[in-house]
Amino acid sequence: MIDFEKLAGENIASLIPYQPGKPVKELERELGIKKAIKLASNENPLGIPPKSKEALMNFLDELNRYPLGDCYYLREKLSKKLNVAQNELLFGTGSNEIIELLIRTFVKPGENVVSFAPSFSVYGIIAQANNSFCKWVETDKDFIVNFDKILENIDEKTRLVFLANPNNPTGTYFSEEQLVSFLDKVREDILVILDEAYYEFVDAADYPNSLKLMKKYPNLFSMRTFSKAYGLAGLRIGYIIGNSKALDMLNRVRQPFNVNMAAQVAAIAALDDHDFLRKVIKNNRDGKLYLYKEFQRLGLKYYETQANFILVDVGDGNRVFNELLHKGVIVRFLGPKLAPFIRVSIGLPDENKVFIKKLEEVIGG
Template sequence: MQWKTQLHNLKAYQPGKTMEDVKEQFNLEKVVKLASNENPFGCSPNVQTFISSAALSHAIYPDGYAKQLRMKVAGHLNVEPQQLLFGNGSDEVIQMISRALLDRSKSTVMAVPTFPQYKHNAIVEGAEVREVPLDDEGRHQLAKMIDSIDDTTAVVWLCSPNNPTGEYIRKDELLHFLDRVPEHVLVVLDEAYYEYVTAEDYYDSIELLRAYPQLLVTRTFSKAYGLAGFRVGYGVGSVDVISKLEPIREPFNNNALGQGAAAAAMGDQTFIEECREQNREGLKQFYAFCESSGLKYMKSQANFILIDFGVSGDEVFQFLMSKGFIVRSGEALGYPQSVRITVGSPQQNEELITLMKEFLALAKHY
């Protein structure tokens, strides 16, 4: 078989250990997963109401246009319905963009470390990947990203807040960047963690779409909305950009239950505000722990925090997992001496902090 040459060394996504796997491995009764940036508070009660009352026919295809969800999101964002592109998670929107714009003759620019699916999909399409390292504070170096753009560049990826650092792009920085990006380049602004942002100098990306037609914003229902299991994400852009991407979308790519659950979730913004506030308080718990323990960390605008322990992240990960807490080692994220921790409930945070103090005491002893 004549596989694409770029697939020879490409690895499939490796999901972390499940809670059941960890329970079995370490003979534990309780395991807390704080590794994938899911919402520890679940989802809106509106979703439970929808699921319990939904009269869906399992033999009928879902609405391929996702009209109910489309109108709900369009109304919430104050955009035209034709400005929306729905995906099986925002991951699929990223895949559609890559398929539409990238090939062997094209290049694409992104930060590093950042969300790995930008690079993964670019490699699949055979495009040249140009990576610009984050600065020491975990922020995009936008000037250097501009310098990396040329006539072959088709897409620039910006992740704000960025995964795995939690840092964000300031409004004045973004405007200066967009003013300098050539018109032939699509700028994808990944806002998977948008609902958690509290920074006063953050921008209104939807408003920016009116001034910058080459901008496309991606968001998801997997994080703050607590619907990771339903796999619903979306892109927002100009009617022209979305019309070019829409033919690439697979028919019926959002199942009927996911569409209804997402529409119900978007109707409860009080729940989102409560989660944002709980997340901010949770981050303060981790900041206080880091400062009292003398650990380096990055302040976050997302629902996770990256903490530098000064030793292999795998070592910290293994210790915490043996105690019933699953976090994410920085070894695979570009920060090998760190771990990325999803902000949990106040009690989960305190229990984890107690275990991290135990790890530090043991590490100091040896």
């Protein structure tokens, strides 16, 4: 008998795959219900930008061609918008692919990456798949990032530090002052990767201006995505901004046509859809204030968020998650280390209302 686990190796055989949120259609089929609500994957409740939809309709006849390998037109547009050079940008199949490219390019087997916990599990999954590992540094009370502890955990085999800001699954953030103090102390050959997937939702005045800081710290990078505020999660497109020589290394590793044509076309149009982005940000802000108010009324502790989801303490996260599921509302349970919590994505006003109604039934009864 072939031992596939042995062939793959211990690092692969012991990997625990990423658990995505359950799709709405699957739950509706399982429960025989209609109108289930998914508030589990921090997706955009307003759909895709109308300008992207129109652009997608108009490009279908070109699908027989390969996409532009360097995302030329998107690169040109985004570099103007961000005021960075074109070679200070690199695109990927979601920011997930950028994480993978960073690890495959800069981390050799036996070396490591560092992040704080709880945070985005994909850093650890990809590191392990590449015969490396992630050192998870516990946060302090209320999920405050302890940068001194991160510095203590960086060793001679550390290559990358991933810092999700705002963080997933907590929605919390660290300030520019905290980041600068860390950057002043960390070795300059450690690449510091800010994961700014929720960047567009941030309204905190002291949130780091990563593009400005990169001018002083060439080891600082920012990853962003079209999956969240821009509503294109299904097309898979994200990017990294930073030092052109470092990105040139990633460019050698990436597949020639890593970003598909539909994603490029939709992303270009999305950057022009200012009206859509405004609505998305407003819906998120209004939804957040509504949910804060309702959690207060229900006596539930929550964490103020800078993103499009909220972490809330419901006592027994697993039970509440499962009971909500049976009532047609999909939220996220985050596992035993975050047992008291659920994470809920901010939805449309009606979705938020239904969620609160069902939550009240679950925790009240």
